[in-house]
Amino acid sequence: MNNARASAILLAKELRLEFRTRELLSATIVFALVVVVLFSFAFDPTAAESRRYGPGLLWISFLFAGSLMLNPSFAREKANDTLDALRMAPISPFAILSAKMLANFIFMSLVELVLVPVFGMLYNVSLAGVAGRLIFVLALGTVGLTVTGTVFSAISSQARMRELLLPLLLLPILTPLLIGAVEATASLLLDQPELDRTWVAVLAGFDIVFLTASWLLCDYLIEE
Amino acid sequence: MKGRIASTIIVAVLIFFAGYAALFIAPDEKTMHAIQRIFYFHLPSWIAMFAALSVVFVANIAYLATREAKWDWLGVSAAELGVLCCTIGLATGPLWAKPVWGIWWTWDARLTTTFILWLLYISYLLLRGLLDDPEKKAVLSAIFGIFAFLDVPLVYVSNRLWRTQHPQPVILGGNGSGLDPNMSKVLLLCVIAVMGVMIMVLLDRYRLERLRHEFDELRLEVETRNLAPASIPEKERV
Numbered sequence: 001m002n003n004a005r006a007s008a009i010l011l012a013k014e015l016r017l018e019f020r021t022r023e024l025l026s027a028t029i030v031f032a033l034v035v036v037v038l039f040s041f042a043f044d045p046t047a048a049e050s051r052r053y054g055p056g057l058l059w060i061s062f063l064f065a066g067s068l069m070l071n072p073s074f075a076r077e078k079a080n081d082t083l084d085a086l087r088m089a090p091i092s093p094f095a096i097l098s099a100k101m102l103a104n105f106i107f108m109s110l111v112e113l114v115l116v117p118v119f120g121m122l123y124n125v126s127l128a129g130v131a132g133r134l135i136f137v138l139a140l141g142t143v144g145l146t147v148t149g150t151v152f153s154a155i156s157s158q159a160r161m162r163e164l165l166l167p168l169l170l171l172p173i174l175t176p177l178l179i180g181a182v183e184a185t186a187s188l189l190l191d192q193p194e195l196d197r198t199w200v201a202v203l204a205g206f207d208i209v210f211l212t213a214s215w216l217l218c219d220y221l222i223e224e
Numbered sequence: 225m226k227g228r229i230a231s232t233i234i235v236a237v238l239i240f241f242a243g244y245a246a247l248f249i250a251p252d253e254k255t256m257h258a259i260q261r262i263f264y265f266h267l268p269s270w271i272a273m274f275a276a277l278s279v280v281f282v283a284n285i286a287y288l289a290t291r292e293a294k295w296d297w298l299g300v301s302a303a304e305l306g307v308l309c310c311t312i313g314l315a316t317g318p319l320w321a322k323p324v325w326g327i328w329w330t331w332d333a334r335l336t337t338t339f340i341l342w343l344l345y346i347s348y349l350l351l352r353g354l355l356d357d358p359e360k361k362a363v364l365s366a367i368f369g370i371f372a373f374l375d376v377p378l379v380y381v382s383n384r385l386w387r388t389q390h391p392q393p394v395i396l397g398g399n400g401s402g403l404d405p406n407m408s409k410v411l412l413l414c415v416i417a418v419m420g421v422m423i424m425v426l427l428d429r430y431r432l433e434r435l436r437h438e439f440d441e442l443r444l445e446v447e448t449r450n451l452a453p454a455s456i457p458e459k460e461r462v
Contacts, residue, residue, distance in 0.1 A: 148371065151367070151371070152368070152371075155351070155364045155367060155368055156351075158355060158357075158360055158364060159351065159354040159355045159364075160354045160355075160356070161354055162354075165350070165351065165354055168347050168350065169347050169351060169368060172340050172343040172344050172347060172375075173344065173371060173372065173375050175340050175375075175379050175382070176375065176378040176379050176381070176382035179382040179383065179386050180382055183386065198385055199385075202378075202381065202382050202385065205378065205381075206378055209374055209378065210371070210374070213370065213371060213374055217288070217367050217370065220288050220363050220366070220367060221364075221367055223363070
């Protein structure tokens with residue numbers, strides 16, 4: 001079986017598993033909403049301040065939500081030792097890993113799809129005019145988040161205290177991504193929105209470096 | 225053993241002279257005076273840290289390529305040493321910054337990068353502590369170590385770009401116009417001495433890791449022997 005097909009089948013499996021209950025998605029969306037709402041109590045921002053701090057708030061809530069949401073990605077397979085079954089299949093380990101990355105990318109994008117409009121409404125930030133460019137920035141940031149997050153979820157699923165360990169491993173690594181994503185988003189919320197190319201380059205660089213590294217190292221990641 | 229004693233003495237003498245030279249021989253700095261002398265240990269500890277973390281990176285790759293346990297021992301030894309050097313750097317930095325810049329800390333690219341570096345390698349050591357199976361511990365921590373090292377240039381570049389777009393709070397004007405020749409001589413001595421200490425510590429830490437490993441293997445062997453029914457008569461078994 002070729003790897004693209006294997007990956008597509010595994011992706012369908014991940015999606016079916018999640019959409020049977022939607023428990024991971026609903027919990028993550030609610031969690032991200034809680035973070036966004038708590039922010040308004042902590043800082044009580046005006047509309048102008050929201051535009052200044054909003055991008056940071058938005059990305060912090062995505063990073064926190066992501067670092068919690070990615071936990072079950074591999075841990076879920078442990079319950080019935082289903083990862084062993086996947087390993088025995090005559091497919092490349094990267095097919096397994098990339099299916100999970102894609103599934104997590106889709107889940108995270110859905111969370112963002114709900115959260116961004118809510119954020120715009122609650123904080124009076126108009127996003128309609130820059131929707132296309134905003135989606136581009138969100139996609140670049142989400143690729144980096146889910147690529148590293150899925151790899152680290154495979155690492156932390158083998159360890160004790162994995163729920164605490166994953167954010168600990170993931171969040172410091174994501175520093176460049178956070179800076180790039182926040183600055184790129186902020187450039188879209190100015191009075192004359194113009195996408196800052198530098199930050200797009202930082203985000204794209206982050207995605208390429210870690211996607212390549214995961215591709216090179218996935219044989220070691222998914223072994224016995 | 226003789227080599228160890230000799231090298232210990234050499235390194236001890238070196239570090240003594242380095243300390244003496246930094247305090248008494250190096251010329252007084254024009255504006256900062258005595259506090260500037262912390263520089264002779266601040267910079268060498270950063271150099272030692274980068275050397276140690278590069279060793280971690282090489283050891284991680286070598287472990288994945290060869291699967292020889294010695295690379296894992298080297299990786300963890302160098303990572304602990306790197307965190308130690310980073311801690312020394314992060315401690316001496318604010319001590320120097322407070323009287324000179326007027327603040328303990330600024331979110332400058334270099335400071336931020338090293339802070340993140342410190343967190344990353346502490347996570348590396350924590351991760352190792354939370355993985356029980358030795359083989360898994362070695363493989364998974366090597367993968368994380370490679371990811372962490374790859375992140376360093378990205379952290380630096382992004383911080384650099386980020387800070388150029390914001391005003392810097394308080395920062396010393398660029399003193400990159402070269403050091404006094406006496407200062408550079410003392411600095412060189414300090415770098416050599418600190419590197420000597422770090423190499424000694426690294427070798428000892430590596431030896432400790434190897435002994436630990438041998439101890440575990442011997443214990444396992446004894447345990448399996450005790451369990452084997454034929455080797456010991458029933459009544460003598462514990």
